[in-house]
Amino acid sequence: MTFRRIIAVFVLASVSVRCTEAIADPNPGLQTRISQHGLDYVTSTAVKKYRHFLRHLSIDDTSGRAGTPVGDVNYDLQQMAIQDADIPNFSIKPQPNVGLKVSLWGASAKVKGDWKYSYKLVFIDIKDSGSFDVQAKGLSLDVVARLGKDKDGKPTISAVSCNAHINDLRVKFNGGASWLYNLFADNIADGMKGDLSNQLCQGATDGINNDLADTFSDIKVVTSFGGDLDFMVIDYRLVEPPKFTDKYLETAHKGEIYQRSQHKAPPFSPKAMPEQKETSRMVYLWVSDYVANTLLYTLQNSGFLNKFAQQIDLPKDSKFALNTSYFAIFVKEIHDKYNNLAMTMTMNSTMAPKLTITEGNITVDTGGVVSFSALPPNQNPVHLFNFRINMTVVLAPKLVDLSIVGNVTIKRFDVSVENSDVGQISLFFVQLATDTMLTNTVIPWINAQVAQGLPLPKVDRLKFVKPELKLTDGCMVIATDLEYTLSDK
Structure with missing residues (x-):
């Protein structure tokens, strides 16, 4: 949904196609150009939509293992939702001979959710649960999408690459023995960074390869x-x-x-x-x-x-x-x-x-x-x-x-x-x-x-x-x- 809105604002303005016959003429009858000035406007519009989207986004449940002084802790994070998000830097840039690069950096977000932990202390199985607050800072995301055309002259789009990084992630646990787990919150946060970064890229890639690609295939011809x-x-x-x-x-x-x-x-x-x-x-x-x-x-x-x-x-x-x-x-x-x-x-x-x-x-x-x-x-x-x-x-x-x-x-x-x-x-x-x-x-x-x-x-x-x-x-x-x-x- 996110990247469909980001890109479709201007791509759909310039791409309406027919898909039934071979195209014989090498020269176009119509030609469109979207300048960097236009892409900058799209960027400002997309940021407003993206902020709204993030604030209403439910994050998939995730699980993992983090090393702590008391041993490896298995954790489950559930019912996660973004409470607030700030995206101070956002850009859409043409990539010569490829397509478009969508980037955001310096972003931050606050997330709430529920947690479950389990670990073994000597011969004792310990389990606990509660809620948590996450504050992520220095979040960056770079996605490159390739735009082309199929044999019928319809536009195509696919994700070429994605890189996501979270510079600083802090976790605060509430409920249960949260006073104990907060002592090791930094260790657990380090383990969560990779999982959440992968989710960001997976969501961006799915948005392009599924949502946006489907939108292109549904364009009136x-x-x-x-x-x-x-x-x-x-x-x-x-x-x-x-x-x-x-x-x-x-x-x-x-x-x-x-x-x-x-x-x-x-x-x-x-x-x-x-x-x-x-x-x-x-x-x-x-x-x-x-x-x-x-x-x-x-x-x-x-x-x-x-x-x-x-x-x-x-x-x-x-x-x-x-x-x-x-x-x-x-x-x-x-x-x-x-x-x-x-x-x-x-x-x-x-x-x-x-x-x-x-x-x-x-x-x-x-x-x-x-x-x-x-x-x-x-x-x-x-x-x-x-x-x-x-x-x-x-x-x-x-x-x-x-x-x-x-x-x-x-x-x-x-x-x-x-x-x-x-x-x-x-x-x-x-x-x-x-x-x-x-x-x-x-x-x-x-x-x-x-x-x-x-x-x-x-x-x-x-x-x-x-x-x-x-x-x-x-x-x-x-x-x-x-x-x-x-x-x-």
């Missing part, structure tokens, strides 16, 4: 989108083992978005992440354009970008109207044959939109065909004309509640009449109608989807503090500090 995009998931598998230097911990993740019901790999791969040396903030997250483009590729293949609309589907304050009267002013044949009829509009995306991130800018290039039909009473729809549109939009991203959201505006568009069943159509009218349609119908719909956001990995009770979002060639960089709220458990 995918993160779902919400709302209208719930049919998609994002893959956070590790594409390589976590990387450790003397300044930070770094993890690299797949970052692909695909349909929940089927996985169709995109025809492109992530590029190498740009080199970054910054370590002044606690956490850094790089989101490459690969992530966004797998999203757009999936939207295209799923048909999500194809839409059918009638007047009722348009915003109430829209200046664009799906009624032939709107078009009849500029198209004589519509005025003569189909005046004042309801219309339908079918939008078909003809290419997967492509998102490009450059220094300080995000653009999306997309294109499609918009087909318009009239609805004569009690008759089948009558096709009128098709517009072919290619456009570039600008996306302004921002962070809201651990999701990347944004707002889209039109940078440029090109439009032409692909075919017409109502004769010649003025280019001026085509451009005017398209501009009104995009501004009042298409862009608001896109912004409603973008507002649902790209979910980032989350940890309960963890939030970003003063996050900054920066655009650089090929990726977005999020730099933030953290705030973690301790639970009462």
Whole structure:
């Protein structure tokens, strides 16, 4: 429990993975970094939790033998519980090419429990019992944990080494013939040091190899989108083992978005992440354009970008109207044959939109065909004309509640009449109608989807503090500090 809480605070913030398929791309779509500044914050948070944990810890019963002036004494220590604990020094440090080293030193603790003794004095068996108080000072513990990944891209953790030492341990016996045993308390305390040190390491090792390893195996392998995009998931598998230097911990993740019901790999791969040396903030997250483009590729293949609309589907304050009267002013044949009829509009995306991130800018290039039909009473729809549109939009991203959201505006568009069943159509009218349609119908719909956001990995009770979002060639960089709220458990 202890080491799961210590390490999971930040590991779970950066490790959410998928475990069903082989990982082909050598480069990550997502990358995280936890600096030493971030690890120091984790340390301060972990110390508070560790103190709480120690004060409510029950120590396993133990037994042993200690040499005394009256002979070897067999002892049993039972019902032991820590009454108080102080940990003035605690650290979590990256170990290059290995993992993490968790250390505490200069710690002290007070323990109460029950004792039983037995020894033989000449031919007489002597047994006694009572309670005891132990005060341990100069307690130190060093645990090194190796972090890696398994064949499915899931994180792994195991204890590499553990060293525990108690510099000074004093025992005071109460009850029974305690006045006699207190004369030999130092001899008995020396025998207890090794046992308690071994228990400390055993508990730390079990916490890593069992509790924390189980926590890693239970990590949710995918993160779902919400709302209208719930049919998609994002893959956070590790594409390589976590990387450790003397300044930070770094993890690299797949970052692909695909349909929940089927996985169709995109025809492109992530590029190498740009080199970054910054370590002044606690956490850094790089989101490459690969992530966004797998999203757009999936939207295209799923048909999500194809839409059918009638007047009722348009915003109430829209200046664009799906009624032939709107078009009849500029198209004589519509005025003569189909005046004042309801219309339908079918939008078909003809290419997967492509998102490009450059220094300080995000653009999306997309294109499609918009087909318009009239609805004569009690008759089948009558096709009128098709517009072919290619456009570039600008996306302004921002962070809201651990999701990347944004707002889209039109940078440029090109439009032409692909075919017409109502004769010649003025280019001026085509451009005017398209501009009104995009501004009042298409862009608001896109912004409603973008507002649902790209979910980032989350940890309960963890939030970003003063996050900054920066655009650089090929990726977005999020730099933030953290705030973690301790639970009462």
